[in-house]
Amino acid sequence: MSYLATILPSLLSGLKMTLGIFFLTIIGSVPLGIIVSLGLKSPYFTIRWLINGYIWIMRGTPLLLQLIFIYYGLGMIGVTFPRFEAAIIAFIINYAAYLAEIFRGGLQAIPVGQYDAAKVLGFNKFQTFFKIILPQVIKIVVPSFGNEVINLVKDTSLVYVIGLGDMLRAGNIAASRDVTLMPYLLVGLIYLLMTAIVTLLLRRSEKVLNTWR
Amino acid sequence: MLTIKNLTKMYDQNVIFKNLNLTVKEGEVLSIVGPSGIGKTTLIKIMAGLEPANSGEITINNEAISIDGERSDANIGLIFQDFNLFPNFTVMDNITLAPINVNKVPAEKAKEQALSLLESLGMADKADLYPYQLSGGQKQRVAIARALAMSPKILAYDEPTSGLDESSTKQVAEVVKTLKSRGVTQVIITHDQFFAEIVSDRIFDFAKEVVR
Numbered sequence: 001m002s003y004l005a006t007i008l009p010s011l012l013s014g015l016k017m018t019l020g021i022f023f024l025t026i027i028g029s030v031p032l033g034i035i036v037s038l039g040l041k042s043p044y045f046t047i048r049w050l051i052n053g054y055i056w057i058m059r060g061t062p063l064l065l066q067l068i069f070i071y072y073g074l075g076m077i078g079v080t081f082p083r084f085e086a087a088i089i090a091f092i093i094n095y096a097a098y099l100a101e102i103f104r105g106g107l108q109a110i111p112v113g114q115y116d117a118a119k120v121l122g123f124n125k126f127q128t129f130f131k132i133i134l135p136q137v138i139k140i141v142v143p144s145f146g147n148e149v150i151n152l153v154k155d156t157s158l159v160y161v162i163g164l165g166d167m168l169r170a171g172n173i174a175a176s177r178d179v180t181l182m183p184y185l186l187v188g189l190i191y192l193l194m195t196a197i198v199t200l201l202l203r204r205s206e207k208v209l210n211t212w213r
Numbered sequence: 214m215l216t217i218k219n220l221t222k223m224y225d226q227n228v229i230f231k232n233l234n235l236t237v238k239e240g241e242v243l244s245i246v247g248p249s250g251i252g253k254t255t256l257i258k259i260m261a262g263l264e265p266a267n268s269g270e271i272t273i274n275n276e277a278i279s280i281d282g283e284r285s286d287a288n289i290g291l292i293f294q295d296f297n298l299f300p301n302f303t304v305m306d307n308i309t310l311a312p313i314n315v316n317k318v319p320a321e322k323a324k325e326q327a328l329s330l331l332e333s334l335g336m337a338d339k340a341d342l343y344p345y346q347l348s349g350g351q352k353q354r355v356a357i358a359r360a361l362a363m364s365p366k367i368l369a370y371d372e373p374t375s376g377l378d379e380s381s382t383k384q385v386a387e388v389v390k391t392l393k394s395r396g397v398t399q400v401i402i403t404h405d406q407f408f409a410e411i412v413s414d415r416i417f418d419f420a421k422e423v424v425r
Contacts (some may be wrong), residue, residue, distance in 0.1 A: 026353050036328060051314065101250040108297045111297070113293060113297035114299065116263050116291075116293065116297060117293060117297035117298075117299070119263060119284075119285050120262070120264065120289070120290065120360075121287055121310075121311035121315065121359070121360075122285055122286055122287035122311060122316075122363060122364055123285070123311065123314065124285065127314055127315070131310065131314065132299050132310075135301045136300065139301070153328055187241055188261060195234075211343070212300055212301050212302075212343040212344075212345065213252065213300060213343070213345040
């Protein structure tokens with residue numbers, strides 16, 4: 001116990017980094033994902049082509065590689081970001097690509113009749129999307145969105161590759177310094193706790209959304 | 214008064230109808246009958262601004278309305294075959310959403326108006342339910358209230374009796390008659406000849422009167 005108390009402060013400061021990346025990624029990737037999913041339905045071929053290329057690259061290469069590329073690779077051609085900002089950019093554009101595909105599925109599930117009904121009642125396209133379509137899309141995508149959020153909790157540990165000190169890295173340092181697996185065990189428990197909270201929140205939001213069908 | 218002059222609709226080289234002429238008088242109930250797949254729904258969609266026509270003219274009270282399929286002015290209220298209520302809103306919100314957001318009616322006033330519409334349709338006790346909690350006939354009446362809340366110049370129905378049993382069909386007929394007595398101009402698309410005969414002032418036989 002007393003050993004755990006000695007390593008806890010360093011794990012908690014790593015947790016701060018983990019949570020920072022987690023929340024900033026969600027805040028950035030959700031709106032970007034929605035915009036990208038709308039772009040996928042653009043009438044212009046060039047826009048659809050570009051967006052499909054972006055999604056292909058983001059989903060087709062490891063996030064680890066994208067982190068390295070944005071921090072070190074762009075640095076080599078003169079575009080430099082501080083480590084934390086580079087990590088946030090990589091996570092946001094990566095997760096936005098996955099979320100865009102999820103939102104696209106949700107958008108496709110909305111019957112044309114909903115758009116027709118809105119148009120006949122005089123709603124403009126903006127009102128139709130935000131008042132009528134988006135709430136229905138959100139209800140449809142919550143379960144798959146939850147999956148991505150839980151993945152994100154764990155993916156945050158990848159930032160070690162560009163030298164950021166997250167929780168797993170703090171545990172790693174303690175484990176190799178003190179030659180014990182205990183820090184890893186504690187780190188695992190904290191990840192489990194985080195995913196449990198996320199799961200609970202998602203369940204609750206599903207329940208709220210189930211007041212209508 | 215609604216006047217349609219020389220309206221033509223084609224899909225590629227396929228003529229759906231050609232030089233269609235039709236007048237609906239103020240307060241009249243007109244049924245457009247004909248077998249399914251003949252273009253009745255296409256006609257009503259053009260009237261409602263959901264689809265473009267190739268040529269011709271539609272006027273409401275001598276004012277031309279655009280037929281490019283881009284119009285969005287709630288001049289013609291449409292009751293869809295499957296109602297298309299918004300599942301994420303209660304009955305009350307389904308009805309008040311457009312008046313509040315499109316016409317900028319104060320929420321309180323919109324609610325009052327919606328409640329009196331629901332009362333006249335015998336649905337006042339359903340105001341707080343969601344669409345999934347309603348029967349087909351009840352959904353239809355909500356759709357009617359939702360359309361009427363925007364005070365359209367014409368109320369159009371697409372196959373209002375399809376999927377309804379006999380007693381619900383009679384109820385729809387009652388609603389049409391009630392609205393007629395209040396002076397609402399109504400156009401009904403149906404393949405149900407019997408229903409058309411009991412509710413309409415005049416029947417337009419699509420198959421006979423339309424050149425293809």
